[in-house]
Amino acid sequence: MIQDIETPSEEFFNIHGRLLYAPGPTMVPPRVLQAMSKQIINPDLDPDFPNWLLETSRLVGKIIKTKNEVLILPGEGMLALDAALNSVIKPNDEVLVLASGIFGHGFADMVKNCRGKPIVVATDGYDEVLSVEKVKEALDNHPNITAITLVHCETPSGTLNPLKEICKVCQKSDAITIVDAVSSNGGTDILTDEFGIDINLGASQKVFSAPPGIAFMSLSERAIEVINERESIPTFYSDLSVWTKSWIKNRSLPFTHSISDLYAFRESVEIILEEGLENGFRRHKRISKAIIAAGQAMGLELYPKKNDYVSPTVTAFKVPTGIDFEKLMLLMWKKYGVLIAGAWGPVLGGRVLRLGNMGFGANPQFALIALAALEKSLKDFGFQIKLGAANEAFWENY
Amino acid sequence: MIQDIETPSEEFFNIHGRLLYAPGPTMVPPRVLQAMSKQIINPDLDPDFPNWLLETSRLVGKIIKTKNEVLILPGEGMLALDAALNSVIKPNDEVLVLASGIFGHGFADMVKNCRGKPIVVATDGYDEVLSVEKVKEALDNHPNITAITLVHCETPSGTLNPLKEICKVCQKSDAITIVDAVSSNGGTDILTDEFGIDINLGASQKVFSAPPGIAFMSLSERAIEVINERESIPTFYSDLSVWTKSWIKNRSLPFTHSISDLYAFRESVEIILEEGLENGFRRHKRISKAIIAAGQAMGLELYPKKNDYVSPTVTAFKVPTGIDFEKLMLLMWKKYGVLIAGAWGPVLGGRVLRLGNMGFGANPQFALIALAALEKSLKDFGFQIKLGAANEAFWENY
Structure with a gap:
């Protein structure tokens, strides 16, 4: 027995x-571990590196269905969240925070930390998903919001918010939509451009099944504008304008990228696309x-x-x-x-x-x-x- | 021929x-690449991980000769610089910036970005090293400085500042000494505690010869106090109080660490200690x-x-x-x-x-x-x- x-x-x-x-x-996966054990190149000096990284970011774009720029950052998923909020939200900005669980409510704290003003639309319990109707109402009541945050997959409760429907409602607003799809990107169909997501956040260690250490995000043209227009922020590592100005504009990196993590991540991306x-x-x-x-x-x-x-x-x-x-x-x-x-x-x-x-x-x-x-x-x-x-x-x- | x-x-x-x-x-080195290709563990949940990371940080402490806490962060060396400055410098703080090259002068920009006031002591050319006498003078003339920044190895010019002598002079001040020894830690003898360095910054991809992706820093008790006492800063990823409160206090991590990079880094640390x-x-x-x-x-x-x-x-x-x-x-x-x-x-x-x-x-x-x-x-x-x-x-x- x-x-x-x-x-x-x-x-x-x-x-x-x-x-x-x-x-x-x-x-x-073994293929990813093997890719990671390759001898490194020098990402600051290797003349072929920028093209390779650009190609990698475009392959990620295929997975999350966007033609927008995809930034790939050397850090954990939290870096993408932190950088997006800090680079978009100005002091006293009203931000609509859609919250159905720990991560959703966490955004409210991060918005406050950025000196923004969170307006929270929450579910009654963490075992529910957001109501599209309530989001619509909040948008009508708060026409001055500059950003909207939404967690697609609430990993701690295992729920998935109705992204498409919520985004449809949010498209009527000029606010920058920031979607944490860290635990859903690659695992379910997210049509970033069609849904009108300005910033779609992801990370290497979830569906991509690469080791933790890489964060990524797509940036709509409007998001890039907002990032470039605002005054500089105190931090360098979380300042996306550093990346828009050096990487997006000149395809040069502001500092040394995590090349071994990128090898692993690239292999994961290839695996996802090979499977279909x-x-x-x-x-x-x-x-x-x-x-x-x-x-x-x-x-x-x-x-x-x-x-x-x-x-x-x-x-x-x-x-x-x-x-x-x-x-x-x-x-x-x-x-x-x-x-x-x-x-x-x-x-x-x-x-x-x-x-x-x-x-x-x-x-x-x-x-x-x-x-x-x-x-x-x-x-x-x-x-x-x-x-x-x-x-x-x-x-x-x- | x-x-x-x-x-x-x-x-x-x-x-x-x-x-x-x-x-x-x-x-x-091949040994490091091999270590990196191991299957990962889950750094958030594996009950043995905190001890392993603590042990790793203490081994790093042996190399840079400190009994202080050594934080190991998931990001590039720039993260350590950014986090140290943002977490220590309050708006309007006077900071003595000792500059003998590109990186040294770069600290002045970062201090300004943190809303601090840099007081720069510079060499005439980048082909020189800092004068201890000038540092002494500046310290006498600016008794209210709260921090001092110094780059030990000016990597872009290939020079090494007289760290021991400068630190000896700086010890007379209460200011927090922040030393960028990213390109010298492990390659030359730095007695962090004896020299009285409050924050010694390092990274994986220089003398440690691990892939880029890990930054580290030692923190004196006084540095930890200063970090804990100040009000919270907007960024989460570069906020060292997040680490002092979760890692130093409770040995739990604020977010997922880059485990494969840590495998590589740990192997590099072992190699340095094995060689002697x-x-x-x-x-x-x-x-x-x-x-x-x-x-x-x-x-x-x-x-x-x-x-x-x-x-x-x-x-x-x-x-x-x-x-x-x-x-x-x-x-x-x-x-x-x-x-x-x-x-x-x-x-x-x-x-x-x-x-x-x-x-x-x-x-x-x-x-x-x-x-x-x-x-x-x-x-x-x-x-x-x-x-x-x-x-x-x-x-x-x-």
């Missing part, structure tokens, strides 16, 4: 590695559907209120009553070699568990390993469970 | 790679001396006014009259597969050529390849030269 099989020792996992099944950083965008989106959808069913089959309740709210890149379930999530996570990690995530903060901390079915992780093999480890761990904690039920439900719904 | 040997085609170099001999990013600090410093000294002699033997004039001013990590020669540096660089790159650097700006642009004898590059094999390519390229341009003279002088002085 499956429960009699001796699990590997922690030493085994230390040597051979574990499965990352948290919503980013994800496992990195539609194939990738479909793969995420299928995995998501199968994982929801598998989780429910083992007795877990989905965190988002409706299946329609679930992001195809991350699945959040409620932690069953009586289970200490930290202990569950550690058991899965130490005994079964699988890493899943919880969340944090007063609403979600200890209350949800999350599977990161994004990018390289959106495949049946990895999903089933993670589900089996979760099922067995829950049973180890005395949770009523029929081993194998998840597996069966997975395949029935895949 | 050596000049009859057919040089490899550009295709050969495209496939097999070239030698980087610019002052950073340098070639990355004194051995490494001596190696840099020997290579520097031999390269100076080799360059002079091929008829080049050293850019720094005196041999004593030369940094052991980078050697700057004047570009001979009549030679277009851009063309020389491209010839060396395309025909002989070696990358050297020039410099930029009104003082140095087109006027100096630089060899990056730092870190992995500070070895006779690489140095001789670079010197041979330089010698032959100069001859190709009609410069009067006796092939092999550099080689002879190199060994005589090594």
Whole structure:
């Protein structure tokens, strides 16, 4: 019987590695790791580098369906958020902050930090998605806003906001739309130009499944104008005008780029395009559907209120009553070699568990390993469970 | 005869790679590349990660001889500079800027950008190093300064400022000393604590010879106090109080760290310590001396006014009259597969050529390849030269 099989020792996992099944950083495909181990070139001096980087940014543009400039920055996703807000928002600017979870509300703090004035449109709970009607109302009531922030995939709650519909409403405003699609870019169809997104933010370690260290963003002409017109900001590293003036204008870099991270990121971009965008989106959808069913089959309740709210890149379930999530996570990690995530903060901390079915992780093999480890761990904690039920439900719904 | 040997085609170099001999990013040792190609862990969730990162920062502390906290940041060296200045300097603060070259003067612009007031003490030319006497005078004349900035190795001019002597004078002031030792940390003995440096800034791609993408800095207790006491700054990515509050206080990270870059950086740190600090410093000294002699033997004039001013990590020669540096660089790159650097700006642009004898590059094999390519390229341009003279002088002085 499956429960009699001796699990590997922690030493085994230390040597051979574990499965990352948290919503980013994800496992990195072997091809990407190999690309990363190439000898570096000098990005400041190599005469071929600017073209290669430009080509890379255009390939990213294909994935997020934009003809706009795509900046690729040496830093974590947070750098893209920080740089976009600091470079666009002037002191006392009114900014419409659309918030359906931790990250959405986080934007309000960042806007305040930029000395802007956040006007927050929020959902009642983190298990919901934004109401297009409420956004419309807020836009009518606040005609002077200069920017709108929206988180597409609320990674901590596993929800996906109705981007297309919200953007349609926002297009009537002159405000710069700043969309955090860090956990959805590449995993679901985002038509940046058609939706009218001025700034679409992404990062390497989510659906792209490259190591963390690269952030990117598309910039509409209007966004570039706004960035260039405003007075300089105190920080250099987060000042996008440094990039518009040196990279966009002259194709020269303001400082040394992270070349090994770029090798990895470029390989990830190639992999996404080789698979075909539609194939990738479909793969995420299928995995998501199968994982929801598998989780429910083992007795877990989905965190988002409706299946329609679930992001195809991350699945959040409620932690069953009586289970200490930290202990569950550690058991899965130490005994079964699988890493899943919880969340944090007063609403979600200890209350949800999350599977990161994004990018390289959106495949049946990895999903089933993670589900089996979760099922067995829950049973180890005395949770009523029929081993194998998840597996069966997975395949029935895949 | 050596000049009859057919040089490899550009295709050969495209496939097999070239030698980087610019002052950073340098070639990355195979061990470091291998470390980088390991599957990643999740730095946000892996329970063992904080200890590993702390251990890494303490090993860096051994290299720069400090018991202070060492922050390791996900970004380029510029991030460390930007974050240190923005987090320490308050609007209207008077900052003493010690400037002997492009980077030194650059600090004045960054201080202005932070809304601080730079008081510049400069050398007459970029071929000189700072006068301790002048620094002393400035300190006496400006008792209200809150910070002092100093660039140890002026990479663009290849000079090394008398750090120990300047720091001794600065210790009499309460101001926070911010030292950019990005191109010298690890390559020459910097006793951070003994010299009384509050913030010592470094980066992965110079002497450490890891790929670009990691910045680091030591922070004295006083620096941490100053950072924690001031009001929050608009940027998140460059705000060191975010790191003092989350990493230094709780050993938790404010956002996802660049784990692959950290793998590489850690391996580089281990390599430096395995070699032994004194051995490494001596190696840099020997290579520097031999390269100076080799360059002079091929008829080049050293850019720094005196041999004593030369940094052991980078050697700057004047570009001979009549030679277009851009063309020389491209010839060396395309025909002989070696990358050297020039410099930029009104003082140095087109006027100096630089060899990056730092870190992995500070070895006779690489140095001789670079010197041979330089010698032959100069001859190709009609410069009067006796092939092999550099080689002879190199060994005589090594």
